[in-house]
Amino acid sequence: MPISKAVIPAAGLGTRFLPATKAMPKEMLPVVDKPAIQYVVEEAVSAGLHDVLMITGRNKNALENHFDRATELEAQLLRKGDKRRLQEVELSNHLANMHYVRQGDPLGLGHAVLRAQMHVGKEAFAVLLGDDLIDERDVLLQRMIDIHDQHGTNVVALMEVDPALAHLYGVATIDKTEHDDVVRVTGLVEKPAPGTAPSNLAVIGRYVLQPDVFPVLEATTAGSGGEIQLTDALNTMAATQIGGGVLGVIFRGRRYDTGDRLDYLKAIVQIAATREDLGPDLMAWLKDFVAKA
Numbered sequence: 635m636p637i638s639k640a641v642i643p644a645a646g647l648g649t650r651f652l653p654a655t656k657a658m659p660k661e662m663l664p665v666v667d668k669p670a671i672q673y674v675v676e677e678a679v680s681a682g683l684h685d686v687l688m689i690t691g692r693n694k695n696a697l698e699n700h701f702d703r704a705t706e707l708e709a710q711l712l713r714k715g716d717k718r719r720l721q722e723v724e725l726s727n728h729l730a731n732m733h734y735v736r737q738g739d740p741l742g743l744g745h746a747v748l749r750a751q752m753h754v755g756k757e758a759f760a761v762l763l764g765d766d767l768i769d770e771r772d773v774l775l776q777r778m779i780d781i782h783d784q785h786g787t788n789v790v791a792l793m794e795v796d797p798a799l800a801h802l803y804g805v806a807t808i809d810k811t812e813h814d815d816v817v818r819v820t821g822l823v824e825k826p827a828p829g830t831a832p833s834n835l836a837v838i839g840r841y842v843l844q845p846d847v848f849p850v851l852e853a854t855t856a857g858s859g860g861e862i863q864l865t866d867a868l869n870t871m872a873a874t875q876i877g878g879g880v881l882g883v884i885f886r887g888r889r890y891d892t893g894d895r896l897d898y899l900k901a902i903v904q905i906a907a908t909r910e911d912l913g914p915d916l917m918a919w920l921k922d923f924v925a926k927a
Contacts, residue, residue: 635758636783637682637683637757637758637759637760637779637782637783637842638682638683638684638685638757639683639685639686639687639753639754639757639759639760640675640683640685640686640687640730640759640761641686641689641747641750641753641759641760641761641762642671642674642675642678642686642687642688642689642761642763642764643689643737643743643747643761643763643764644661644671644688644689644690644691644694644697644764645689645690645691645694645736645737645740645746646660646691646740647660647691647740648660648661648663650893650895651663651895651898657693658696659696659697660764661694661764662697662700663892665767665890665892665898665901665902665905666902666905666906669700670764670767670892671697671700672700672726672729673767674762674763674767675701675726675729675730675732676729676770677767677768677770678730678760678775679729680770680775680776681775681776681779682776682779683730684730684731685730685731685733686729686730686731686732687735687753687754688732688733688735689735689736689737689746689747689750690734690735690736690737691737691738692736698732698734701726701727701730702727703724703727704723707723708720711723733753735749735750735752736749737749741856741861741862742856742859742861742862742863743763743861743862743864744854744862744863744864744865744866745851745861747761747843747851748848748851748852748862751848754845754848755845757845758782758843758844758845759842759843760775760778760779760840760841761839761840761841761843761864762775762839762840763839763840764892765839765892765893766838766839766840766889766890766891767890767892767901768840768885768888768889768890769888769889769890769908771887771888772885772888773887774791774883774885774887775840775842777815777883778791778840778842778883779842781842781881782842785878786878787844787877787878787879787881788842788843788844788847788868788871788878788879788880788881789880789881789882789883790806790822790837790840790841790868790880790881790882790883791837791838791839791840791841791882791883792806792808792817792835792836792837792838792882792883792884792885793835793836793838793884793885793886793889794834794835794836794886795834795835795836796834797831797834800826800831800834800836801826801827801828801829801830801831802836803825803836803837804822804823804824804825804836804837804865805823805826805831805833805834805835805836805837806819806821806822806832806833806835806836806837806882807819807820807821807822807823807832808820808833808835808882811881814884815883815885815886816881816882816883816884817835817881817882818879818880818881818882819868819872819879819880819881819882820872820873821869821872821873822866822868822869822872823865824857824858824865824866825858825859835882835884837865838885838889840885841864841868843877844877844878845877846871846876846877847867847868847871847877850867850870850871850876851864851867854866854867868880888904903916903920907920
């Protein structure tokens, strides 16, 4: 059965961005002129996933509002004849078939994914984390779906990182395959102690999962940070070949991390610099600013 469902965990408190996230979900922080979460939904849709389930929490109503109609705003833009902005506002209304469920207790990423079980059922599905934005010019999710369709297995996205930073990620032990960008994952460890990581291949926020992951998550006990870790469940599946085991797609394209303040600022600059309407003026200003700094 073709994959059609995407799950986007969005229940985090966004404490790194306080006080900005005191009353606004971190997923709604703007990256240039769109909230970060819209980039993620657009990526899912571009890969053919039009059924999107968002795992939310308290004070996340702005997420639902963003992907719903803003009738008064649309009417005002229509009266003004501002067709361009009207189209931009209406775009998020029709991107995907949006569904929402609350996580309840903040028990970790694995628990958030488990909350999708009733919606996903017995189908394979994708998980996209909102902290990682993938440049629309680079193909990742579609490649992962293709690998899943060929092998009928779980697929995780991997990226080479500085070994000194590997302890900040889930890290994979791998065997090579006949494809340069595809590896067999034999083990996964979440945030290994500094200097103990088995490789420099870190898991980034894209997964294509078999429904077999749900009973494994139900049996997974709290791990790093006292939370139920998706990485731990996938480590079990890699070791036991449940759901066909785990393959990894090594991504060598452009990824923008919005997980902390500095990386968020870098992401805004990098994305704005690629825009025809903003890039030339921004780059000219940046050169002048850096020269005078």
